[in-house]
Amino acid sequence: MLLIETVRQVAVASFVFAVLLIRQSRGHCSEQLQFTGLAQYNDLKITKPINPLQTFTSLRDDMECARECMSLVRCSMFAFNELSLSCSLFPAPAFIYDFIALSSSPSPGQRYYAVSTDWCPAKKGFFFDRESELCYYGSQDKRAWNDSETACQELSTGSRLMMLKDTIHREAIARIMDANRYLNSDHLWIGGSDLNPGDGLLKYHWVDGTEIVNPVWNPGEPGGDLTNEFCLSYLLASFSDMRCTNENRYFCAKPK
Numbered sequence: 001m002l003l004i005e006t007v008r009q010v011a012v013a014s015f016v017f018a019v020l021l022i023r024q025s026r027g028h029c030s031e032q033l034q035f036t037g038l039a040q041y042n043d044l045k046i047t048k049p050i051n052p053l054q055t056f057t058s059l060r061d062d063m064e065c066a067r068e069c070m071s072l073v074r075c076s077m078f079a080f081n082e083l084s085l086s087c088s089l090f091p092a093p094a095f096i097y098d099f100i101a102l103s104s105s106p107s108p109g110q111r112y113y114a115v116s117t118d119w120c121p122a123k124k125g126f127f128f129d130r131e132s133e134l135c136y137y138g139s140q141d142k143r144a145w146n147d148s149e150t151a152c153q154e155l156s157t158g159s160r161l162m163m164l165k166d167t168i169h170r171e172a173i174a175r176i177m178d179a180n181r182y183l184n185s186d187h188l189w190i191g192g193s194d195l196n197p198g199d200g201l202l203k204y205h206w207v208d209g210t211e212i213v214n215p216v217w218n219p220g221e222p223g224g225d226l227t228n229e230f231c232l233s234y235l236l237a238s239f240s241d242m243r244c245t246n247e248n249r250y251f252c253a254k255p256k
């Protein structure tokens with residue numbers, strides 16, 4: 001038997017306009033997904049859309065769209081248009097402020113929702129990739145590496161510059177970036193560096209102190225000015241070492 005319960009809450013924050021909770025029970029198993037409303041069309045314009053995984057027409061409401069999203073593990077965000085009753089399912093986007101930015105293609109009635117959990121709060125700008133359970137934040141602002149780590153920690157408890165230790169998370173962020181191809185020209189800070197004193201050059205560690213095993217380097221990296229480039233950036237699923245004072249956008253991540 002499939003039982004679906006839904007709860008609708010109206011939030012007061014300006015960025016978050018509604019929360020949809022959907023509980024799905026199969027036998028003794030129960031799963032609950034929370035979708036946080038991010039924006040309405042009137043608040044935004046879409047300049048760099050990512051391709052939907054699937055679209056539906058003539059759905060009754062955003063709850064039905066949320067259920068379709070829930071049934072597809074790659075769906076981490078959806079848009080429902082209350083005028084045309086169309087529903088689009090999306091993979092996790094890289095940066096909310098690129099996806100929901102100043103607008104070019106009018107879609108009145110459109111509302112956007114992202115999967116959210118208590119520990120991975122969409123209302124703070126984090127995204128939850130359901131497929132890998134990676135919780136991440138892509139910044140809009142650019143900072144030096146140290147300031148980026150500080151910014152990540154200030155965002156939410158446990159948040160740090162992203163450490164890509166697990167294959168599943170490396171694959172997830174590569175897949176997320178691939179769905180956002182327009183981003184693949186900028187270096188993004190991640191949580192790795194050669195800043196540990198006394199361990200020699202080219203000994204890279206994640207921000208929690210663990211050694212980076214088998215880093216995948218971009219062509220010609222690590223290189224450039226080896227005596228001045230100690231911080232790791234991410235581009236096209238590979239790493240580069242850069243001057244830590246360079247200002248880049250950055251990826252934060254939170255453990256579960």
Ligand SMILES: [Ca+2]
Pocket residue numbers: 221222223224225229240241242
């Ligand atoms: Ca370099």
